[in-house]
Amino acid sequence: DAELAGKAAPLADRLAAEGAASKLAAQDATLWGPDAESEASIRLSWTTLHKSSRPLIGEIEALRAELRSEGVDRVVLAGMGGSSLAPEVITATAGVQLTVLDTTDPGQVADALAGDLDRTVLVVSSKSGGTVETDSHRRIFAKAFADAGIDAARRIVVVTDPGSPFSALSEKEGYRKTFLADPHVGGRYSALTAFGLVPAGLAGADIARLLDQAASAAEALAADTTDNPAIKLAAAWGAAHEAGAEKVVLATTDSGSSSHLPGFPDWAEQLIAESTGKLGTGLLPVAVEGPDAPGFADAKADATPVAIGVPEGAAKISVTGALGAQFLVWEFATALAGRLLGINPFDQPDVEAAKKAARALLDDPEKLKGGEAPATVDGS
Numbered sequence: 608d609a610e611l612a613g614k615a616a617p618l619a620d621r622l623a624a625e626g627a628a629s630k631l632a633a634q635d636a637t638l639w640g641p642d643a644e645s646e647a648s649i650r651l652s653w654t655t656l657h658k659s660s661r662p663l664i665g666e667i668e669a670l671r672a673e674l675r676s677e678g679v680d681r682v683v684l685a686g687m688g689g690s691s692l693a694p695e696v697i698t699a700t701a702g703v704q705l706t707v708l709d710t711t712d713p714g715q716v717a718d719a720l721a722g723d724l725d726r727t728v729l730v731v732s733s734k735s736g737g738t739v740e741t742d743s744h745r746r747i748f749a750k751a752f753a754d755a756g757i758d759a760a761r762r763i764v765v766v767t768d769p770g771s772p773f774s775a776l777s778e779k780e781g782y783r784k785t786f787l788a789d790p791h792v793g794g795r796y797s798a799l800t801a802f803g804l805v806p807a808g809l810a811g812a813d814i815a816r817l818l819d820q821a822a823s824a825a826e827a828l829a830a831d832t833t834d835n836p837a838i839k840l841a842a843a844w845g846a847a848h849e850a851g852a853e854k855v856v857l858a859t860t861d862s863g864s865s866s867h868l869p870g871f872p873d874w875a876e877q878l879i880a881e882s883t884g885k886l887g888t889g890l891l892p893v894a895v896e897g898p899d900a901p902g903f904a905d906a907k908a909d910a911t912p913v914a915i916g917v918p919e920g921a922a923k924i925s926v927t928g929a930l931g932a933q934f935l936v937w938e939f940a941t942a943l944a945g946r947l948l949g950i951n952p953f954d955q956p957d958v959e960a961a962k963k964a965a966r967a968l969l970d971d972p973e974k975l976k977g978g979e980a981p982a983t984v985d986g987s
C-alpha cells in the first residue's frame with residue numbers, strides 16, 4: 608500500500624539508524640528505555656534460540672523413541688497461551704496430532720480423556736509452574752491414568768522453568784522427565800524453547816527443521832537496513848498506529864495453499880497483544896480464520912501470514928517464509944514496534960497480576976464461598 612509505505616519509510620529509517628535490529632540480535636536492551644532496561648536485558652535470549660535450543664532436539668527425539676517403543680504415541684498438552692499456542696501451530700503445520708487442553712471447558716477435557724489412555728503421554732507445560740488451569744488438567748489426568756491402572760508418573764512429562772513449583776512437584780512425584788526452559792525467555796517468545804519443541808517433537812513434528820528455518824532468517828533480521836523484514840513490518844505497524852488505525856488483522860493463506868500456517872494468527876495475536884497492548888496504547892491484533900475476512904479477499908496472494916491495517920481502505924502487508932522463520936520475524940517485529948510505540952514489549956504486569964489474583968482466591972476458600980471479587984487488575 609503506497610500511502611502506508613510512505614508513512615512507514617521514515618520509521619524504518621529511524622530503526623535502521625538506531626541500530627535497533629542488531630542491538631536486539633545482540634540482546635542489548637538499552638533502546639527499550641530506562642524502565643525496560645533491567646527487565647528487558649534479561650528477557651532477550653529468544654533472539655538466539657535457533658542456536659541455544661539445538662541440544663534439546665536429541666533429548667526430545669530419544670524420549671519420543673522410548674515412548675513409541677512402549678506403544679505411547681498420543682500426546683496431550685496441558686498448557687495455556689505462551690505454553691500452548693506455538694506447539695499448536697507447529698503440529699498443525701506439520702500435520703501431526705496434538706490434543707491441547709488450554710481452557711477449563713469440561714467438553715474439551717472430556718474429549719481429551721476419551722482418547723486411548725494406554726497410548727497417551729501428558730505434557731504439562733507451565734513457565735511459572737503455578738497456572739491453575741494447567742495444574743487442574745495435570746491432576747485430572749494423573750487420576751485418570753491411576754484409575755485406568757496406568758503408572759501416571761511414567762506418562763507425565765513436565766516443561767517448566769528452573770525452580771518453579773512444577774519442577775519441585777515433578778521431582779517429588781517422580782514424573783517421567785522434566786525439561787527446564789530458559790527462564791530469561793518470556794512465554795510469548797518461547798516458541799523455539801522447550802515449550803514449543805517438546806510437545807511438538809513428541810507428537811512427531813520435524814523440530815530440527817524448524818530451528819533450521821529460524822536460523823536461515825536470523826542474519827537478515829539482525830541487519831540494520833530498511834530491507835530487514837522485521838523493520839519493514841514494525842515500521843508499517845508504527846505508521847498505521849500514528850495514522851490512527853486501531854487494529855491489525857492477522858490472517859494466513861487458505862488451507863489449500865502450501866504456505867498455509869494454521870493457527871499462526873492466534874499465536875501472533877497473543878504475541879502482539881501482550882507485548883504492545885499496554886498503557887492504553889498499541890494496535891488491537893485480531894486473528895481471523897483464513898484470508899477471506901470482509902474486505903481482504905485480495906490479500907490471498909502467495910504470502911503468509913498477512914497483516915492488515917484496518918479500517919476503511921485497509922493497507923495490506925504480506926509476510927512470507929517458513930514457520931520457523933516466521934516465529935522469529937514476528938518476534939523481532941513486535942520488539943521493534945514496541946520501540947516505535949514507546950512501550951516495553953517484554954513485560955506483562957497484567958498477566959502476572961491476574962495469576963496472583965486467581966491463586967490468592969483459590970488459596971482462600973472463604974473468599975470463594977462468599978463470591979468475593981478478585982483483586983483488580985489495572986491497565987489494559
Ligand code: PA5
Nearest residue numbers: 688689690733734735738794795
Ligand atoms: O505469554 C504469557 O506469558 C502467557 O500467555 C502465559 O504463557 C500463560 O499465562 C501461561 O503461563 P505459564 O506458562 O506460566 O503457565
